[in-house]
Amino acid sequence: MKPLLEVDQLRVSFRTYGGEVQAVRGVSFSVKEGATLAIVGESGCGKSVTARALMGMIPPRTGQVKGGSIRFRGRELTGLTKLEWQQVRGSQIGMIFQDPMTSLNPTMKIGQQIAEGLIKHRKHTKTEAKEETLKLLERVGIPEAARRFEQYPHELSGGMRQRVGIAMALACQPQLVIADEPTTALDVTIQAQILRLMKELQEQLHTSIILITHDLGVVAEVADHVAVMYAGVVVESGPVGEIFDNPRHPYTQGLLQSVPRLDAGKKERLIPIEGTPPDLFRPPAGCPFAARCRFAMEICLEHMPQSNSFFNQHEASCWLNDPRARGVEAWMVARRETHG
Template sequence: MARDKSRVLLDVKDLRVSFDTYAGEVQAVRGVSFYVNKGEALAIVGESGCGKSVTAQSTMQLIPMPPGRIKDGSVMFNGKDLTKLTDRQMESVRGSEISMIFQDPMTSLNPTMKVGKQIMEGLIKHQRMSKSEAKKKAIEMLDVVGIPNPDKRVEQYPHEFSGGMRQRAMIAIALACNPKLLIADEPTTALDVTIQAQILDLMKGLQRDFDTSIILITHDLGVVADMAQRVVVMYAGKVIESGTLDEIFYDGQHPYTWGLLNSVPRLDTNAKEKLIPIEGTPPDLFSPPKGCPFAARCDYAMPICREEMPEETFLTEDHFVKCWLQHEMAPNIENPTKIKRGGK
């Protein structure tokens, strides 16, 4: 889905976020840029600690400040730069225009408050509903997300729900005010595979029915293949590759992207292929490397990779990569991933 200014809902440019600790400054997000179109699902992928969640939480000003701080960049949403808004102004955006589904619903839901009341809060605050109207809407939302007996469940507490039902309740809270953008941070991590499939189907249906834009934060490439239209690959606080789903899966150009794809089991072949892990660990973001952050773990690294960060190379209108292998003087390396078009 190509960039069309008239359809861009969220536009993040050169976002830089740091955390000040007793040991020094952690540069968690280092110049991240991406955009989300209206009605589009964008996946942000990468290993744990690469900056995915901090990037998403920073767009909603949900990181604790201090120790966190947004050093630079802009987050344009519907013509407003969210980084310039006060806490009070952001309160009118969160829940009504942008909502977030967090990783662990048990720690995100208030254990002392009935689930129905937690859904009603946003409706009363943002849509000025009466308590009776909000309760009716809460029952309706529980029904929409597939929770049985919603008129009874609305009066229950989070501990009376199963893991899958708690995640559905979180989605009901997030969608109650019909937000334009839904940020889903590892929404299926703690769920078994059958519940995962149900949650993904639910999110796809909501995207289709309400034209909701979705940012999906995950390390699960199977979830990405099922949900996303475009993919942003992050590593060590930077976007190192971005493109459409097909461009990343079938024509990825960064060695880190290749590593992610080669470490995923395949179901479309009978061959007993071993998964290939990415050796090594991500760099220390107290003192990030001056060159490509992946150079120390890359099988194709050249001397310049350790000395200088490569610029963006655009392969198509949507697909760009930051890698020295794109330079005209670099060796020609064939894509080593096993994922081929048509499953062959």
């Protein structure tokens, strides 16, 4: 069965006074029906830009999809007109934004904001849209739905607003939902509730999810596959268990070492990733992580590594996975010490 979404060598750049920022530099991944793909990486790696490209939301005055392919159910999305994108957004691909306070319209009642998509995409009457909206509010766990329907975003808590955002994303029953850091602005208890809600709704509706996050705890809880991004490229991808248990890229290992583990059995020292990401005005010729990698070799600085395939659709782009690589023995020892 073909994937629901196929992204191949996607490139996105932005024009600034300082020059061209190459924010996404050849990203490839796919999403199966009913599956959850987590895209992880530190701030500025290109996660959110990738998500906005999938929604056709790159601002044309400053940004541009420079190349690559986005195929949804076999249909090429790059090059769609503004009107064609409006028909795709909401009805086929929905999005849950990071901060619902800024993504919701502060001048409109929340019921109107949800009903708007039902009227536009599903051709409901106002009465039908209101009935469906009340059902959606109840479905996402908002009590007293009729009263909440008449309230404005500022009258709701952060957790309630995020539930409204989920209801809006699911209103037209899209086959794919992109969740851009949906729990970042919430406290831990509400985060757990939102993640549980997303998982339950996915099982009920058989919706595919792309989860944009930097929180590996969230990834472990909800994702099936993981794509690790760094400096605008995917450096490693594969099933969540493979990525956590057998990382094949030093950046992935660094992310895992910087997060506390509950199963460690003893106090462990968290190891930060030293240095800063490269300048995407002038991306490096070789591996973008080379300047921060303690295992870097001369070839890492000069040539971009090709992707290597391992067990169970696990892939990584790192010269250390080449058996001819010097320093590969130290790298293997470090991986064993960290992950057993």
